[in-house]
Amino acid sequence: MLSKLGWFLRRRARDAELDQEMHAHIETEIEERIEAGAAPEQARNDALRAFGNQTLAIEEIRSMWRFTTLEAFARDIQYRFRLLRSSPLFAVFTITSLALGIGATSAIFSLFDAIVLRELPVREPDRLVFLSQQMPGIGPNSYLSYPHFARVRDTATTIDGILAMTPRRLSVESKGQTELVRGLYVSGDYYTTLGLRPAIGRLLVKEDDSASGEAAVISYAYWQRRFGLNPSILGERISISGVPFTIAGVEPPGFFGIEVGAAYDVAIPMRALDRIAQGQPLWDQPGVTWIRTLARLKSGVPAAKARQELDVIYRQVNNEAIQMAEPGEREQAERFARDATLELEPGATGVLSGFRETYRRGLRLLLMMLAAVLLIASLNVATLLLARSEARRHEIATRLSLGAGRGRLIQQLLTESILLAGLGGALGLALAWWGSKVLLRIALPNAVTLPIDITPDARVIAFTLAVSALTCLAFGLLPALRATSGRLAAGAREVGRRRPVERALVTSQVAVTLVLLVAAGLFLKSLYTLWTQDTGYERGNVLMFSLDASLAGRNNAESAATYRKLLDELLVAPGVTSASASVVRPVDDDAYFVAAFTKPEEPDNRIRVASNNLAPGYFATLGIPILAGRDFDWQDGAAGLKSVIVSETLARRHFPDQNPVGQTIMMDGIREIVGVARDTRYGNVKDAPRDVVYRPLFEREYGGQITYEVRYHTDPATLERNVRELVSQLDARLSVFRVKTLEVQTAESLSRERLLALLTAYFGGFALLLASIGLYGLMSYAVTQRTPEIGLRMALGAQPSAVQRMVLSESFRIVLCGVAMGLAASFSAVHLVRTHLYGIEPYDPASILGATLLLIAVAFCASVLPAARAARIDPMRALRCE
Amino acid sequence: MSHSGRPEILQGTLDLLVLQTLLFGPIHGHGIVKAIQRSSEELLKVEHGSLYPALHRLEKKGWLASRWEKTEKGRPMKFYRLTAAGRKQLVVEQSKWEQFQRAMGLVLRQQKQE
Numbered sequence: 001m002l003s004k005l006g007w008f009l010r011r012r013a014r015d016a017e018l019d020q021e022m023h024a025h026i027e028t029e030i031e032e033r034i035e036a037g038a039a040p041e042q043a044r045n046d047a048l049r050a051f052g053n054q055t056l057a058i059e060e061i062r063s064m065w066r067f068t069t070l071e072a073f074a075r076d077i078q079y080r081f082r083l084l085r086s087s088p089l090f091a092v093f094t095i096t097s098l099a100l101g102i103g104a105t106s107a108i109f110s111l112f113d114a115i116v117l118r119e120l121p122v123r124e125p126d127r128l129v130f131l132s133q134q135m136p137g138i139g140p141n142s143y144l145s146y147p148h149f150a151r152v153r154d155t156a157t158t159i160d161g162i163l164a165m166t167p168r169r170l171s172v173e174s175k176g177q178t179e180l181v182r183g184l185y186v187s188g189d190y191y192t193t194l195g196l197r198p199a200i201g202r203l204l205v206k207e208d209d210s211a212s213g214e215a216a217v218i219s220y221a222y223w224q225r226r227f228g229l230n231p232s233i234l235g236e237r238i239s240i241s242g243v244p245f246t247i248a249g250v251e252p253p254g255f256f257g258i259e260v261g262a263a264y265d266v267a268i269p270m271r272a273l274d275r276i277a278q279g280q281p282l283w284d285q286p287g288v289t290w291i292r293t294l295a296r297l298k299s300g301v302p303a304a305k306a307r308q309e310l311d312v313i314y315r316q317v318n319n320e321a322i323q324m325a326e327p328g329e330r331e332q333a334e335r336f337a338r339d340a341t342l343e344l345e346p347g348a349t350g351v352l353s354g355f356r357e358t359y360r361r362g363l364r365l366l367l368m369m370l371a372a373v374l375l376i377a378s379l380n381v382a383t384l385l386l387a388r389s390e391a392r393r394h395e396i397a398t399r400l401s402l403g404a405g406r407g408r409l410i411q412q413l414l415t416e417s418i419l420l421a422g423l424g425g426a427l428g429l430a431l432a433w434w435g436s437k438v439l440l441r442i443a444l445p446n447a448v449t450l451p452i453d454i455t456p457d458a459r460v461i462a463f464t465l466a467v468s469a470l471t472c473l474a475f476g477l478l479p480a481l482r483a484t485s486g487r488l489a490a491g492a493r494e495v496g497r498r499r500p501v502e503r504a505l506v507t508s509q510v511a512v513t514l515v516l517l518v519a520a521g522l523f524l525k526s527l528y529t530l531w532t533q534d535t536g537y538e539r540g541n542v543l544m545f546s547l548d549a550s551l552a553g554r555n556n557a558e559s560a561a562t563y564r565k566l567l568d569e570l571l572v573a574p575g576v577t578s579a580s581a582s583v584v585r586p587v588d589d590d591a592y593f594v595a596a597f598t599k600p601e602e603p604d605n606r607i608r609v610a611s612n613n614l615a616p617g618y619f620a621t622l623g624i625p626i627l628a629g630r631d632f633d634w635q636d637g638a639a640g641l642k643s644v645i646v647s648e649t650l651a652r653r654h655f656p657d658q659n660p661v662g663q664t665i666m667m668d669g670i671r672e673i674v675g676v677a678r679d680t681r682y683g684n685v686k687d688a689p690r691d692v693v694y695r696p697l698f699e700r701e702y703g704g705q706i707t708y709e710v711r712y713h714t715d716p717a718t719l720e721r722n723v724r725e726l727v728s729q730l731d732a733r734l735s736v737f738r739v740k741t742l743e744v745q746t747a748e749s750l751s752r753e754r755l756l757a758l759l760t761a762y763f764g765g766f767a768l769l770l771a772s773i774g775l776y777g778l779m780s781y782a783v784t785q786r787t788p789e790i791g792l793r794m795a796l797g798a799q800p801s802a803v804q805r806m807v808l809s810e811s812f813r814i815v816l817c818g819v820a821m822g823l824a825a826s827f828s829a830v831h832l833v834r835t836h837l838y839g840i841e842p843y844d845p846a847s848i849l850g851a852t853l854l855l856i857a858v859a860f861c862a863s864v865l866p867a868a869r870a871a872r873i874d875p876m877r878a879l880r881c882e
Numbered sequence: 883m884s885h886s887g888r889p890e891i892l893q894g895t896l897d898l899l900v901l902q903t904l905l906f907g908p909i910h911g912h913g914i915v916k917a918i919q920r921s922s923e924e925l926l927k928v929e930h931g932s933l934y935p936a937l938h939r940l941e942k943k944g945w946l947a948s949r950w951e952k953t954e955k956g957r958p959m960k961f962y963r964l965t966a967a968g969r970k971q972l973v974v975e976q977s978k979w980e981q982f983q984r985a986m987g988l989v990l991r992q993q994k995q996e
Contacts, residue, residue, distance in 0.1 A: 018934075021911065021960045025930065028912045028957065052931035060935040064942070 014065070018058060026051055091420075093773055094384050098424025100766055101377025102467055103431025105370045108759075109463055110436045112363045115261070115356050117459075119348045121254050123195025127160075127297045128347035131310065133289070135340050142345075142352045143289035146282055148317050152295070153189070155313055158306035161193035162295040165258070168277070170266055171551040171735055174226075174238040180551070180737045181222065181265040183240075184257065185273055191217075193296050194258070199223070201234045201249025208248075209269040215248040216240070219257075222265035223250045240268065241276045242553035242733075258294055258347075261355025277550070286321040287333070292351050295344075307344045314342040362756055365836065369519065372512050373763050374467065379512075380774045383505045385417065414477065421469055439755070502781075503814055506774045510818025511825060513767040514855055518826045520764035521847030522837055523757040529839035530750055536680030536689070537586060538623030541577075542742035543716050544585055545723060548705040552733035559703030562731055567615060567708070569726050575714030580618040581697060585707040585738075586680065587745050597667035597693060599654075607654060610690050613697040614645075619677055621711045622742075629661035629675030636674070636696040643696065645675040650691035667693065709742070716741055756836060768855065771818075772862035779811050779866035783873075791875040800871035807870045811863035819852055896928070896936050898979055901945065901964065901972040908963035910953070911937060937962060945971045 026047055033043035048054075119125040131152075132142040149164045156162070163186065170183030188209030196203060199220055208215045216238065218227075227233045236247045245268060256263040270291075282288050297306050318337035325333040345352070547566075549559030563581065570579040584593070595611040598604070616632040619625070627648060636643045644667065651660045660673045679689035697706075712719045720739055727734050740748075747754070783790070790803055830842040840847075903909065903917045914937075915928050940946045945968030951961045964972070 017960075020958075022934065024910075024957060024959045025912045025934075028953075028959070029930070031955075050930055052929040054931055057931040057934050061938045064935065064939060 015062070018061060022051075022054060022058070026054075090384060093777070094381050094420050095424045095427065097377045097380045097384075097770055097773070098420065099427035099431055101374050101770075102425055102428030103435055104763065104766070105374050105467060106428060106432030106463065107435030107439060108363070108366050108370050110432060111439055112367060113459060114436075116360050116363065117349070120194070120258060120350050121252075124296075124299075125348040126346075127299065129295050129297060129303055129306070129344040130347040130351045131162075131293045131295065132343050132345055132352075133314075133340055134343050135336070140343065141289060142292055144291055144293055145286045145289050146291060147284060147286040147321075148314055149187070149291055149293055150283075151317050152293075152310055152313050153187075156295075156306075156309055158298055158301045158309045160296040160298050161189050162293055163187050163190040163193040164270065164291040164293045165190060166270070166291045167259075167262060167264060169548065169551065169737070170268075170276075171241050171548075171733070172238055172266060173240075174236065178733065178735055180735045182263070184264040184267045185270045186267050187270050187291075190267070193294065195296075196252055196255060198249040199252050200231055201247070203249050203251070204267065204269060209271050211271055211274065213269045213271060214245050215269070216245040217249050217251060217267045218247055219251045219263065219265055219267070220253040220255065221263065226265075240266075240272075241551050243272065243275045245272075258350040259292075259355075260350055260353040262353065286317055286324070287329070287336075294347050294351060303344050303346075307342070310344065311342040314340075358752055359755075362752055362836065365833065366756070366759055368832075369516060369760060369763055372516055373767055376509050376512050376767050376770050379505045379509045380770045381420070383502050383509075383774045384777055410477075414473070417473060417477075418469075421473070425467075425469070439759070502778050506771070506778050507814050507818040507821065509767075509771040509774050510815055510855065510859070511821035513764070513771040514819055514822025514851060515826050515829060516760065516767045517764040517851035517855060518822075518830065518848050519833060520757070520760040521851045522830070522833060522840065522842065522844060523753070523760045525840050525844060525847050526837045527750065527753045527757040530753055531747075533839070535587070535746065536624060536678055537742070539742045539746050541712055542622065543710045543712055543719055543723075543739070544707055544742060544745065545710075545720070545736050545739040546585070546705060546707045547727065547734055547736060549731070549734060550703050550705075551735070552731065554703060554731070554733075556701040556703035560698070560701040562734070563702070563706055564698060566726065566730055569730075570708065570710060570723070571617075573719075573722055573726065575712050575719055575722070577711040577713050578617055578621045579708060579710045580621040581615040581706055581708045582618055583613040583697060583702070583704070583706060585745070586622060586709070586742065587749050595667065595693060597665045597671075600664055600666055600670075603666070607691070609650065609693045611693045611695065613695050613702070615697045618694075618709065619645075621709045622680075623711075624680055625678045627676045627678055628659060629673070631675060632694075632696045634698075636699065642669055642671045642699060643674040644671045645677055645694040646673055647677055647689065647692035647694075648679045649689050650693065651676045653691060665693075667695075671695075707738075753836075753838070764851075768858055771855075772858050775811060775814070775859055776862040776866065778814075779807060779863050780869075782810070783807060783866045783870045787873060790870055790873050791877070794873065795875040803873070804867040804871045807867040808860075808863055811859065811867075815856060815859040819855065822855075823848070823852070894975075895979070896932070897940060898972075898975040899926070899928075900933075900936060900940060901968060901975060904946070904962060904964045904968075905972065908949075908951075908961040910959040910961045912959070914962070940968070943971075944968070 029047040029050060030040075030043045033046060034040060038046065120128070122128070130142060131144055132140045133144065134140050144164070146164075149162065152159075153162050165184050165186045168183050168185060170181050172179060172181050172183075186204065186209075188204065188206035191203035192205065198217075201217075204215055204217055207213070218233075223229060223233065233247050234249070238245050238247060251267075282290060295306075295310075297303060315337065318333070318340060322330060322333045322337055349356075547563070549562055554562070567579060567581055570576055573579075593611040594608065596606040596608050598606055614632060616634060616636070619631050626645075628651075629645070632643065632645065644665065646660060654660075655663060660676055663673050665671055665673065677694070681689060708723075710719065710723070723739075724736050727736050794800070794803065826848065827843070834842050899918050900914060903914050903921075909917065911933055912930075915930050915933055918926055918928055937946065937948075941948055941962070945965060946962045947965050948960050948962050950958055952958050
């Protein structure tokens, strides 16, 4: 059929060739007649007449071609279908293997593509770059200050435009409902630089970024979720933290912002910060970096050239900043102006994304494992196909001896492979799409909407189809070639007996499976270690939620009073054991504050620490023991000496051999250490404990974001309801957000590890299933092959149990061989995953042993059935059957 | 398509004629026509045009293989030759023909007898 396919494609060439053949024939006839003495005119007429109806002949030949091509193809497919239906188990196994293998590969690949590879859906993304500052000794910083951005925007000639953005949470009131959304403050040129067109309405332009600009743009996902794609929202008046805005338009679908994993709901002009956020305007501060930028190179301008110009502009601003610096900061400004440079990084996939970096390495590792799984699936399919063609060698030999063309036979066998590939690939694609959605949900369990676009694009589909086709053609070809080779027709029994190729295939499957199982074991153990390690706090039965009164437009005094009142009410609320508050949540992505203190006797030695502000009762609520001294109390905010509590590590490191309680330090004023708290892991469960200084939250009027921790003895749902009621009674404009239990929060900080562990376990299990299918299939066919031999043995007196042992021992030989290979491979490959493991060594004996035993056990089960069948062979029937 | 006195050539027999003609080496289409006419002492005149559907059909079945080559005069023409399968088929066709002849002979002799 392949050659037929080729014919079909070369149809025009074929027709031309036919014409040429006829033409040559007629010319030859004419020549002969002329040589025989006829006149040229006469010769031509006679020749044409002798030829007969040329058109008819051509038509006849052409229709024959057309008919036989399609007809043969259709006949092949029909035949294959019938064959597959008659051996459904084979078909099911093969198609399932293919579908799962291909589906898993494509799912991971589409995830990888969406997170790492895919370019932004904007105009000419390859011309985009993002700016990042470099200071020697410190890593790159892709945050810029506003003066830097403005200067580049106004004076650079090598770029077509530059945008700036900063994400913030926004309290949006629309249609009478208030909710907290993810917002993005954007510079006026945001959409024009990207080159986007609105779904409806219009997008923001430069004129909107003014002190009084009231236009806002919402994302397509938000439009879908909140407004149900209702076009009447154009012109809708909304209120952001009490400031009025109008929805001017909606972003196009499929656009999720310029930072992967950080999709937003509402975009408003940056100048609105003056009206919404409270705090100092940062428009003129070259030392404060808070915005991220993306620039579009002028077409034809190489990035290096643009970088030169932008670096010059950047340094100019730094130099001017020296003059503007306060006396205490002048030295730092000078150092900055001297050493800092501006770099341009490719921005086709958007700005630097923490989400992407978190998952990039993990995903690459997964892709490698996927290659292994796909390999197993292919090997499995190959084994099945090979074994099957073995069983049909009679049929094939007969056909060969009756004169069937070898090529044609191979074509027919390949048709079967192609049919399987088609079905397996189609099923695999469906699985892939569903699978990547599931994977993303595992990675981001609390995301309301998936922040990335994982509809498989052309790249993924092409990849899937290519893999599917390649697998089947490659592993259909081998059996086809083998089955139709002359060797098979003669001495067929010899070739069938030892089956070296199939044994090698199954052995390889076993080996690769073992590697995957070992990896799965390591990741699972690593995850378990992470999960059960002592985090320093008790994570059960604690509910956390956050407020931000400044978003509701309250000033600091009002906010602080509200916060204090809420805490008081919580302490007496039903179901509450204890409650507290802090500025930064425990175990959160947001890091603690960076601060520094000095000891009074060493005023020049600034010791850097992490810092958090706590209300009294924090340590008790979280179950963190106080090792020395006491917790904060309500007196610690009042006038007099200010107090701090330090962490265990800090005490050990900076106050060795003394009791730090009672000592004083300098940290925005004189403070006395009143207690030492046990170390906890914060920020990330994997982080090592650090030097932390805790300050009392209520010692000054604080109105920003605050988190409450509540230890309860009822159920969290009731508690959440009560909390929401309490808050709305205190202040109707406050929104409660990020309500989570501490347990869930801890689990989420391990989401990447969970993903890895889950996936390797899935792959390992799947590989195990495939390998056992392969083993079962091989043993089954072997028993079928050797039925006469076994019958003979039994007729000569062999016991059924001996026969069983024979089959089992053969299968064990294969498995042990595979295990040995697998162990060798594991030892060499395992160091690749070292960086993903936590708390265990790559050569962890428990994991390796466990994996090996599991594999052997499953292999045993797979061989039991064929062995039992062998023992049940009736010698009489077996001998007669040949 | 029939000329007076000359027998019509049925499709099955045309196949046999072509296969037989190619037994001794590859020939192009025009040559095959001439060879059949010559060896049948001009009794069989194949309409040239009807040869080509037969040639292509035989090639499709795998009994012939074709290749473009240059004649002595330098003209490129499509040469056909027997394949191994074609050789086998020739034997089959010959035996079919002999059976047919025998059957015909039996029937006709009977008729004569009557």
